[in-house]
Amino acid sequence: MDTNWNDSLPIYRQLRDRVVAMILEGVLNDGDPLPSVRSVAAEYRLNPLTVLKGYQQLVDEQLVEKRRGRGMFVTEGARRALLKDERQHFLEEEWPRIAGRIQRLGFEPKELLEHLDKIPPEPAPSLKGAPEPDAAEGDERD
Amino acid sequence: MTDDLIVARGLGKSFGATRALDDVSFSVKPGRIVGLIGPNGAGKTTALKALLGLTRFEGALSVLGLDPYRQRHRLMQDVCFIADVAVLPRWIRVRQLIEFVAATHPKFRREVCEHFLARSDIKRGSRVKELSKGMVTQLHLALVMAIDARLLVLDEPTLGLDILMRKQFYETLLNEYFDEQRTILVTTHQVEEVEHILTDLLFIDRGRIVLDAAMDEVQEKYAQVAVRPEHVAAARTHQPLAERQGLGRTHMLFRDTPRADLERLGEVGVPSVADLFVAVIQGARA
Numbered sequence: 175m176d177t178n179w180n181d182s183l184p185i186y187r188q189l190r191d192r193v194v195a196m197i198l199e200g201v202l203n204d205g206d207p208l209p210s211v212r213s214v215a216a217e218y219r220l221n222p223l224t225v226l227k228g229y230q231q232l233v234d235e236q237l238v239e240k241r242r243g244r245g246m247f248v249t250e251g252a253r254r255a256l257l258k259d260e261r262q263h264f265l266e267e268e269w270p271r272i273a274g275r276i277q278r279l280g281f282e283p284k285e286l287l288e289h290l291d292k293i294p295p296e297p298a299p300s301l302k303g304a305p306e307p308d309a310a311e312g313d314e315r316d
Numbered sequence: 317m318t319d320d321l322i323v324a325r326g327l328g329k330s331f332g333a334t335r336a337l338d339d340v341s342f343s344v345k346p347g348r349i350v351g352l353i354g355p356n357g358a359g360k361t362t363a364l365k366a367l368l369g370l371t372r373f374e375g376a377l378s379v380l381g382l383d384p385y386r387q388r389h390r391l392m393q394d395v396c397f398i399a400d401v402a403v404l405p406r407w408i409r410v411r412q413l414i415e416f417v418a419a420t421h422p423k424f425r426r427e428v429c430e431h432f433l434a435r436s437d438i439k440r441g442s443r444v445k446e447l448s449k450g451m452v453t454q455l456h457l458a459l460v461m462a463i464d465a466r467l468l469v470l471d472e473p474t475l476g477l478d479i480l481m482r483k484q485f486y487e488t489l490l491n492e493y494f495d496e497q498r499t500i501l502v503t504t505h506q507v508e509e510v511e512h513i514l515t516d517l518l519f520i521d522r523g524r525i526v527l528d529a530a531m532d533e534v535q536e537k538y539a540q541v542a543v544r545p546e547h548v549a550a551a552r553t554h555q556p557l558a559e560r561q562g563l564g565r566t567h568m569l570f571r572d573t574p575r576a577d578l579e580r581l582g583e584v585g586v587p588s589v590a591d592l593f594v595a596v597i598q599g600a601r602a
Contacts, residue, residue: 182584
């Protein structure tokens with residue numbers, strides 16, 4: 175029913191990744207509140223425990239902090255810490271693969287830089303506003 | 317003592333020669349959303365009827381610490397129910413219906429009901445028979461969610477609703493009703509639409525519970541693997557519970573197989589409740 179999730183990872187994990195992407199993209203800034211567990215659960219029709227588990231993971235990683243009675247907030251410095259990790263991950267894991275592929279395909283750096291202007295911007299990640307499934311779809315009953 | 321909301325031990329029920337429920341045992345904790353899932357005639361409705369005190373049964377059953385059959389009146393103060401054959405009298409007006417529930421149910425919160433109805437197009441003066449199917453369900457849900465109950469039982473609650481109404485139904489339920497003090501037991505054929513909502517699974521087939529697990533456990537124990545053609549034979553040695561041919565991959569469902577072993581065979585993923593259901597039912601019948 176939802177196109178939001180893939181089945182390769184548990185949903186709480188995908189939820190965690192989505193919040194991380196939002197912090198990295200600056201959709202969520204240091205000190206910003208996360209949407210309430212209830213609203214995310216309702217929005218995605220997830221059980222609230224799944225949402226809590228995803229949030230808890232972020233708390234364990236010290237990217238998010240609980241403020242008693244007020245909900246969850248992005249920790250000060252979360253974006254910087256994430257960016258550092260992501261940059262390291264990119265250089266160690268992704269870049270060698272991409273560089274290898276560039277080499278195999280025989281690209282010159284100049285060619286690739288010129289092409290940069292033609293790449294459309296990616297939509298910002300968010301925790302809402304996923305496209306609605308077509309109302310006529312999947313309306314089978316038994 | 318436990319804090320279990322429902323405890324069933326050795327529940328049984330026969331209709332003539334048919335065993336509708338056969339030695340059914342399970343328990344449900346507060347704050348959970350439990351899916352009771354089974355094929356037609358598996359015993360789902362009989363189990364719900366026993367829980368709601370609508371039928372006699374063999375074995376021991378406690379719901380909110382009460383015997384549902386003997387203490388039904390007390391139980392009903394803390395339980396509400398939407399049946400698949402959700403029937404509201406066709407002739408009654410919405411206004412009269414609200415009056416009726418307000419007068420008969422001590423835990424009915426009229427202002428909550430009005431709040432839900434205010435967001436719908438349902439008019440107080442309309443008769444039930446003048447409402448669309450979706451409106452009748454909305455009305456029913458508004459009445460039921462306005463009851464401050466601890467256990468909500470939903471039997472095929474979205475049958476016959478279109479996909480937008482079904483989506484709205486669960487969204488409202490999660491946003492405005494459910495919290496850690498409340499428990500929801502839901503049966504449905506529409507497994508896909510509830511699978512992410514559920515915290516626990518109860519599969520029932522031929523009157524018996526064939527799977528009783530929290531979703532977390534399911535995700536740890538079971539794995540769906542898209543096995544590459546060259547690894548199919550090796551994969552079969554791990555005794556998959558089910559196997560289905562896909563595009564250039566054979567999808568196999570494994571239980572308790574180390575993840576490292578599975579990752580050598582193909583892409584490992586989380587099984588859907590529907591896949592798990594088919595595999596478990598087939599396994600139980602084999």
